[in-house]
Amino acid sequence: xxxxxxxxxxxxxASPRLxxxxxxxxxxxxxxxxxxxxxxxxxxxxxxxxxxxxAREADVTPALLHYYxxxxxxxxxxxxxxxxxxxIDGLREALPPEATDVAGLVAAFVHGIxxxxxxxxxxxxxxxxxxxxxxxxxxxxxxxRVGPQIPxxxxxxxxxxxxxxxxxxxxxxxxxxxxxxxxxxxxAASAPIWRSLFGxxxxxxxxxxxxxxxxxxxxxxIG
Amino acid sequence: xxxxxxxxxxxxxASPRLxxxxxxxxxxxxxxxxxxxxxxxxxxxxxxxxxxxxAREADVTPALLHYYxxxxxxxxxxxxxxxxxxxIDGLREALPPEATDVAGLVAAFVHGIxxxxxxxxxxxxxxxxxxxxxxxxxxxxxxxRVGPQIPxxxxxxxxxxxxxxxxxxxxxxxxxxxxxxxxxxxxAASAPIWRSLFGxxxxxxxxxxxxxxxxxxxxxxIG
DNA sequence: TGTACATCAGTGAACGCGCGTTCACTGATGTAC
DNA sequence: TGTACATCAGTGAACGCGCGTTCACTGATGTAC
Numbered sequence: 001x002x003x004x005x006x007x008x009x010x011x012x013x014a015s016p017r018l019x020x021x022x023x024x025x026x027x028x029x030x031x032x033x034x035x036x037x038x039x040x041x042x043x044x045x046x047x048x049x050x051x052x053x054x055a056r057e058a059d060v061t062p063a064l065l066h067y068y069x070x071x072x073x074x075x076x077x078x079x080x081x082x083x084x085x086x087x088i089d090g091l092r093e094a095l096p097p098e099a100t101d102v103a104g105l106v107a108a109f110v111h112g113i114x115x116x117x118x119x120x121x122x123x124x125x126x127x128x129x130x131x132x133x134x135x136x137x138x139x140x141x142x143x144x145r146v147g148p149q150i151p152x153x154x155x156x157x158x159x160x161x162x163x164x165x166x167x168x169x170x171x172x173x174x175x176x177x178x179x180x181x182x183x184x185x186x187x188a189a190s191a192p193i194w195r196s197l198f199g200x201x202x203x204x205x206x207x208x209x210x211x212x213x214x215x216x217x218x219x220x221x222i223g
Numbered sequence: 224x225x226x227x228x229x230x231x232x233x234x235x236x237a238s239p240r241l242x243x244x245x246x247x248x249x250x251x252x253x254x255x256x257x258x259x260x261x262x263x264x265x266x267x268x269x270x271x272x273x274x275x276x277x278a279r280e281a282d283v284t285p286a287l288l289h290y291y292x293x294x295x296x297x298x299x300x301x302x303x304x305x306x307x308x309x310x311i312d313g314l315r316e317a318l319p320p321e322a323t324d325v326a327g328l329v330a331a332f333v334h335g336i337x338x339x340x341x342x343x344x345x346x347x348x349x350x351x352x353x354x355x356x357x358x359x360x361x362x363x364x365x366x367x368r369v370g371p372q373i374p375x376x377x378x379x380x381x382x383x384x385x386x387x388x389x390x391x392x393x394x395x396x397x398x399x400x401x402x403x404x405x406x407x408x409x410x411a412a413s414a415p416i417w418r419s420l421f422g423x424x425x426x427x428x429x430x431x432x433x434x435x436x437x438x439x440x441x442x443x444x445i446g
Numbered sequence: 447t448g449t450a451c452a453t454c455a456g457t458g459a460a461c462g463c464g465c466g467t468t469c470a471c472t473g474a475t476g477t478a479c
Numbered sequence: 480t481g482t483a484c485a486t487c488a489g490t491g492a493a494c495g496c497g498c499g500t501t502c503a504c505t506g507a508t509g510t511a512c
Contacts (some may be wrong), residue, residue, distance in 0.1 A: 044358060061456080067457095143419060155421060171443070179406055182406050195353075211395045220325055220390060288488075449511100455505105457507085458505100460502090476485085
């Protein structure tokens with residue numbers, strides 16, 4: 001049993017001032033450790049990342065990582081809570097809260113994803129990759145914490161719009177959510193590949209957004 | 224230097240009949256090893272799969288795996304050549320060889336992906352996941368062996384159709400290829416997740432295909 | 447202020463474990479005669 | 480046909496290594512007086 005782990009100590013907020021050195025582990029260290037872990041997860045995948053690799057990335061001893069987080073699984077959980085959750089909260093807040101027309105809702109989603117990607121370039125690849133892993137820790141996180149908040153909610157709004165005749169009746173409202181993610185997160189996650197494959201250095205975020213909106217708006221036809 | 228590895232022996236085809244037991248390693252064993260490796264790659268990811276895990280999956284000693292393939296990297300290459308390449312060849316053959324209208328080409332692609340997924344249910348998740356990994360072995364494979372054959376070729380055909388006014392001018396022909404993959408492979412790869420998220424047991428392969436074609440044909444509008 | 451002491455963030459070395467790989471060996475199965 | 484022998488697919492045990500974790504320890508920094 002480790003007794004004086006920083007995370008544990010800090011959570012007991014009302015501790016009386018004791019004699020001796022007050023705990024004040026350097027405030028820049030913990031975020032730096034989280035960033036190093038995130039970088040490793042993004043580069044190599046969560047399952048293939050060792051604690052020692054993260055320690056090397058942060059130029060720190062493995063014992064320090066264990067001291068701060070208590071182990072690999074807890075470190076992953078900390079990265080999820082303090083890096084992933086805030087990033088995804090940004091998306092939920094970007095969606096219009098009240099009933100809007102489908103085009104506006106979809107445009108808000110596409111723009112929201114674009115902004116998330118601009119602010120957190122690491123997110124799409126990590127997300128798409130880890131959520132597709134059968135045993136992935138992020139998969140559970142998606143199903144429990146994100147799924148009910150964004151995809152299910154979107155699907156309900158699409159279904160309602162379709163009942164009112166404001167959406168292509170041949171679409172499935174639930175699959176439309178999947179299509180939206182496939183048209184936004186997946187291209188963002190695979191950007192390095194198609195850029196290299198097509199030599200497409202001229203395609204920036206705005207071009208990608210314009211293309212996606214045009215496809216969703218009218219499909220392949222020439223309108 | 225291992226001398227009598229089966230792969231090596233079999234490749235020297237013109238060896239004279241020597242006295243002694245002729246080499247005849249059981250013909251069912253090698254495919255079984257490849258299948259076990261593939262199953263582990265799909266379940267846990269390539270980077271997180273150990274040779275010993277594959278050996279356990281195949282109920283075989285690690286030494287046997289090494290004897291057959293010479294190491295983890297060669298085993299992965301064998302799985303790529305003998306499992307991945309044939310599966311993807313199926314897609315290229317499904318695409319119409321001659322100039323066709325955009326709708327027909329896209330429909331052939333969507334149907335082709337659908338058939339591949341039906342025949343090789345493991346492919347989408349493995350594909351999407353490993354291709355998005357920065358250091359992934361499959362990423363190189365995509366860029367070298369698949370990219371020039373399918374995506375680049377499709378993009379060229381789309382660009383030509385667009386010049387002739389047969390494609391929505393606001394689309395980017397290259398990004399349209401990315402969109403197509405995002406609308407087909409990604410939903411297939413994430414099917415277990417959205418099925419569980421939406422309780423969508425009623426959506427089968429045909430429904431997914433119909434939805435995708437409808438979205439590509441007319442977009443969100445009610446036509 | 448100066449001195450003694452308590453605290454605790456962080457360390458270095460060691461642990462047991464599973465990994466990929468090696469290699470001397472086995473024993474079933476073929477050929478030679 | 481029967482016997483001796485050559486072959487080689489596959490094995491079992493061991494190797495060095497990097498892993499996650501542990502724990503006695505250090506030493507800078509605070510408090511007590």
